[in-house]
Amino acid sequence: MDNKNIMRPNKRTLFLRYFLPWQIYRFIVINIKMLRMMARGH
Amino acid sequence: MSVVDIVVLGAGVSGHTAAMYAKRYLGKDANITVISPEEKYNWIPSNIWVGVGQMQAADVLIPLAPVYQKNHVTFYQGRAIELYPEGRLNNSKPFVVYESTGTGSLGEKKEIHYDFLINATGPKLNFAATPGLGPDGFSVSVCTASHATEAAHQLELVIQEMKQGKNKTLVVGTGHGTCTCEGAAFEYVFNVDTELRRQGVRDKAELIYMTNEAELGDFGVDGIQLDVGGFITPSKIMADSLFFEKNIKPILGAHPERLEKNKVFYTDLSGKKGEVDFDFAMLLPPFKGHRLKSFNLQSEDITDKLFSPADFMRVDADYTAKEYADWKPEDWPRHYQSPYYKNVFAVGIAFAPPHQISRPRKNPEGVLITPAPPRTGMPSAIMGRVVAENIAQQVKTGTLGIKTASMGDMGAACIASIGTGFTRGAAVSITMCPIVPDYQKYPDTGRDTKLTFGEVGRSGHWIKKMLHYLFIYKAKGSPFWWVIPE
Numbered sequence: 257m258d259n260k261n262i263m264r265p266n267k268r269t270l271f272l273r274y275f276l277p278w279q280i281y282r283f284i285v286i287n288i289k290m291l292r293m294m295a296r297g298h
Numbered sequence: 299m300s301v302v303d304i305v306v307l308g309a310g311v312s313g314h315t316a317a318m319y320a321k322r323y324l325g326k327d328a329n330i331t332v333i334s335p336e337e338k339y340n341w342i343p344s345n346i347w348v349g350v351g352q353m354q355a356a357d358v359l360i361p362l363a364p365v366y367q368k369n370h371v372t373f374y375q376g377r378a379i380e381l382y383p384e385g386r387l388n389n390s391k392p393f394v395v396y397e398s399t400g401t402g403s404l405g406e407k408k409e410i411h412y413d414f415l416i417n418a419t420g421p422k423l424n425f426a427a428t429p430g431l432g433p434d435g436f437s438v439s440v441c442t443a444s445h446a447t448e449a450a451h452q453l454e455l456v457i458q459e460m461k462q463g464k465n466k467t468l469v470v471g472t473g474h475g476t477c478t479c480e481g482a483a484f485e486y487v488f489n490v491d492t493e494l495r496r497q498g499v500r501d502k503a504e505l506i507y508m509t510n511e512a513e514l515g516d517f518g519v520d521g522i523q524l525d526v527g528g529f530i531t532p533s534k535i536m537a538d539s540l541f542f543e544k545n546i547k548p549i550l551g552a553h554p555e556r557l558e559k560n561k562v563f564y565t566d567l568s569g570k571k572g573e574v575d576f577d578f579a580m581l582l583p584p585f586k587g588h589r590l591k592s593f594n595l596q597s598e599d600i601t602d603k604l605f606s607p608a609d610f611m612r613v614d615a616d617y618t619a620k621e622y623a624d625w626k627p628e629d630w631p632r633h634y635q636s637p638y639y640k641n642v643f644a645v646g647i648a649f650a651p652p653h654q655i656s657r658p659r660k661n662p663e664g665v666l667i668t669p670a671p672p673r674t675g676m677p678s679a680i681m682g683r684v685v686a687e688n689i690a691q692q693v694k695t696g697t698l699g700i701k702t703a704s705m706g707d708m709g710a711a712c713i714a715s716i717g718t719g720f721t722r723g724a725a726v727s728i729t730m731c732p733i734v735p736d737y738q739k740y741p742d743t744g745r746d747t748k749l750t751f752g753e754v755g756r757s758g759h760w761i762k763k764m765l766h767y768l769f770i771y772k773a774k775g776s777p778f779w780w781v782i783p784e
Contacts, residue, residue, distance in 0.1 A: 259542065262538050262542045263535050263538070264539055264542065264543065265543065265754075272755070273724060273755045274721075274755070274756050276756075279755055279756040279760075280757070282757040286727050286753070286758070286761060287761065289729060289749070289751060290729055290761075292749065293709040293729045293731050293749045294711075294783050
C-alpha cells in the first residue's frame with residue numbers, strides 16, 4: 257500500500273490508545289454507546 | 299394448559315439462548331429438549347485467543363449436561379437428520395429423528411416429538427469447497443476450540459523456527475470466495491501480529507491477509523460509515539490504516555481455488571491467478587447449513603421446499619431474486635418462522651438469508667467472490683431469545699408473539715480484538731445500527747450514524763474480555779443470567 261493514500265495515526269492518537277485514564281473514560285463511553293444501541297435496536 | 303414440547307436443534311449461541319429463555323418464560327408449562335452433536339458449548343468469539351495460545355480450549359468450552367440439568371432442560375447428544383413436520387399417518391404429532399453422537403449410544407437413531415421446533419443447527423464447515431483447505435488438508439482454522447488449539451500449536455512451531463533465524467510467511471483469511479466471518483479472520487491476523495511481536499519475531503514474518511472482501515473493512519456488511527473524530531468515515535479507511543500500521547499485506551477479492559502443501563492458489567476479482575507460498579495458513583471455510591431430510595404426511599420428500607440449495611432453512615424472508623439496487627431491509631426475516639409450518643423456526647446460521655449484504659461481485663470467469671452475510675454472535679442470540687419469547691406467548695395466549703428480530707432493524711456490536719493482554723491488548727470497537735443498511739431511512743450512510751461508530755484502543759480489549767466472562771457466566775445459566783443482554 258502507498259502510504260500517501262493511507263490515513264495514519266499521529267503520535268497523539270497512538271498515545272491515547274493506550275493511555276490509562278483516557279482508556280478508562282473510553283471504556284465507559286463505549287459501554288454507554290453499546291447500551292444505547294441495544295436499547296434502540298433490540 | 300397442557301405441557302408443550304419444544305425441541306431445539308443445536309446448542310450454539312442461538313440454540314442455547316433460545317432453550318434457556320424458553321425454559322425461563324414457560325417454566326413447568328414446557329418440556330424443553332436440546333439436541334446437539336457436541337457435549338460442550340463453545341463461546342466461539344474467544345476461539346481467536348485460543349488460536350494464538352493466549353487461552354486454552356477449556357476456557358471457551360462449557361459442558362452442557364450440568365447446565366441443562368440445573369435448568370430442567372432435557373439434553374440429548376446427537377445430530378438431527380430427519381424432520382417430519384406433519385408427523386405420521388398413525389400419529390400426527392410432528393417429530394425429528396436424531397442420531398446419537400454420545401459415547402455408549404453412538405449411531406443409535408431416536409425420534410423426538412415436538413409442538414414447536416427451533417432449528418439452530420449452525421454451520422456445516424464446508425472445507426470441501428476448496429480442495430486442500432482445512433485441518434484435514436494444508437491449513438488450520440479457528441472455527442472450533444479443537445481447531446483453534448491446533449492452530450495455536452502450528453503457529454508456535456513456526457514461531458520457534460523464526461526464533462532460530464528463519465523467515466516465514468503466514469497467511470490468514472478466508473478460504474473461499476463466498477466465506478462469511480471476515481471479522482474473525484480480521485481479529486486473528488491482528489492477534490497473530492501481536493503474538494509475533496510479543497515473541498520478538500515480527501521482523502522474521504511476512505503476514506498476508508487473504509480475503510474475499512473487495513476492500514478492507516467490508517466485513518460482509520457492505521462496509522460501515524463510522525462516526526469517527528468528527529467525520530463520517532468509511533470502515534475501509536480505518537481498516538487500511540490498521541493494516542498499513544501493522545505491516546500486514548492484504549490480498550483483496552481473493553477466491554482460493556486449491557491448497558497444496560505450503561501453497562495456496564487463488565484467483566481474484568480481476569480474474570488474475572496467483573499463488574502464495576506459506577509456512578502457516580489459517581483460512582476460514584465457507585458455511586453450509588445442516589439439511590434435514592424432510593417428509594410430509596404422505597412420506598413425500600419435501601426437503602427442497604424447506605431448505606435452500608445451500609442447506610439453510612427457509613423462513614419468513616423475501617427470497618425473490620433481486621438486483622443489488624433493489625435489496626431492502628424488509629427482505630430480511632422478522633420472526634424466523636417457516637412459511638410452511640408455523641411451529642417451525644430457524645435462527646442463527648441455520649436460517650436462509652434472502653441475499654448477501656455486501657454488493658455481489660463476480661470475476662470475469664463468473665466466479666462469485668462476495669462475503670456471505672454474517673449472522674453469528676449478537677444477532678444470533680437476539681434471534682434465539684425473540685423466537686423463544688414469541689413461542690412462549692403463543693403457549694400462554696394462543697397467539698404467536700409479535701416481537702421481531704430483523705437484521706434490518708437491530709444493531710450489533712463487534713469488538714474485534716487486535717491483541718491480548720491487559721496493558722498490550724487492544725481492539726477495534728464497532729457498533730452499527732441497523733446491520734442491513736437502510737438507504738430509505740438513512741440515505742447518505744445506510745445506518746444511523748449516532749449508533750454507528752468505531753475506535754481503536756485498549757478499552758476495546760477490556761470490553762472484549764469483559765464480554766467473554768459475562769457470556770460464559772450467562773451460558774452457564776448462573777444466577778440472574780438473564781440480566782446480561784445478548
